Amino acid sequence: MGLYHCEGIILRTRVFGEADRIVTLLTKEKGKIEAVARGARRPRNRLVGVTQQFSYLRGLIFTGKNLDQLSQAELIKSFAPLRDDLLKMAYATWWAELLDVFLPLAEVNTEIFLFTLAGLVVLEQTPDPMLVSRAFELRLLRYLGYDPVLDHCVRCQEGAHGSLAGFAPVEGGMLCRICATSAGEKLIPLRPSALAELRALYAADLRAVARRPVDPTLGNELGRLLFAFIQWRAEKPLKSLAFLQSLLVWQEPSGS
Ligand SMILES: [Zn+2]
Known part of the structure; x- marks a missing residue:
């Protein structure tokens, strides 16, 4: 249980309960977090405008047993x-x-x-x-x-100019012409x-x-x-x- 300030960008919002939203925030202080914004789907709630996707905000988070709660939020940039x-x-x-x-x-x-x-x-x-x-x-x-891997063949390390045949997504990089034939x-x-x-x-x-x-x-x-x-x-x-x-x-x- 605790309380902390953070700066974050809303990556995702989803509806929760009758009038709440759960927001996924990418924050500077804690990395990616999820928090519930109570009442954020009620038209006159102060969190409505701030908790839209991509909003960049300064918030106050209560850490709870199950869900953290975004209790106050102030818009830094809306990215409208x-x-x-x-x-x-x-x-x-x-x-x-x-x-x-x-x-x-x-x-x-x-x-x-x-x-x-x-x-x-x-x-x-x-x-x-x-x-x-x-x-x-x-x-x-x-x-x-x-x-x-773009500079050389991901399998055999061959990197000579012109030796690369194409990109193999499942191998995570380029393959040379020789490795490509057996790929x-x-x-x-x-x-x-x-x-x-x-x-x-x-x-x-x-x-x-x-x-x-x-x-x-x-x-x-x-x-x-x-x-x-x-x-x-x-x-x-x-x-x-x-x-x-x-x-x-x-x-x-x-x-x-
Ligand atoms: Zn190769």
């Missing part, structure tokens, strides 16, 4: 543009689901918190989030210790330029990525790889990914 734009909402929901699926509860990770916060600020402002999202996905994988699984082909882009995106500043013109062919090529890899790592269907992909298909110009 992420809820008002369907495509941005789809991307933000995708990021939130990744964080929710991959982060354990109550494990402090200030780096991931600050990176997510910075990422949402960039997402809010960028006209086309595709490459920003690829960079976010890659960096998050790296923070989680799941980064795909018995489908490889995702990757042009050398796309591979170079992937490596560069690891280290890229999200704000700099957001300023670059988006090449949709490249973005989709990297997306095929990252989505397959993340989906495999998650070991369960990711709802927000299906939604994001349906939007992207719908947005593609006809004939492409």
Whole structure:
């Protein structure tokens, strides 16, 4: 039992009881936590506006026997543009689901918190989030210790230029031409330029990525790889990914 202050971003909300909400928060102080916001579905409750998805808030948490409780909350940044734009909402929901699926509860990770916060600020402002999202996905994988092996063959370490045949999601990296023949699984082909882009995106500043013109062919090529890899790592269907992909298909110009 106790009481603490925290700063957090709401990754997810779900209805609870008659008028409550359970919020999943990515906090600076405690990592990912869940807390009940009592009365947060009553129109005149003071927690209504603050407990929307993606809200960045300063809160006071009571730790309880079963559920912690968000007892007071003050909005730092609402991130409303992420809820008002369907495509941005789809991307933000995708990021939130990744964080929710991959982060354990109550494990402090200030780096991931600050990176997510910075990422949402960039997402809010960028006209086309595709490459920003690829960079976010890659960096998050790296923070989680799941980064795909891109520099050499994941099986035999062969790394000579031109020797890599494609990406094997289940092996977690690139395979060389020799290993690929015995792999018995489908490889995702990757042009050398796309591979170079992937490596560069690891280290890229999200704000700099957001300023670059988006090449949709490249973005989709990297997306095929990252989505397959993340989906495999998650070991369960990711709802927000299906939604994001349906939007992207719908947005593609006809004939492409
Ligand atoms: Zn090999």
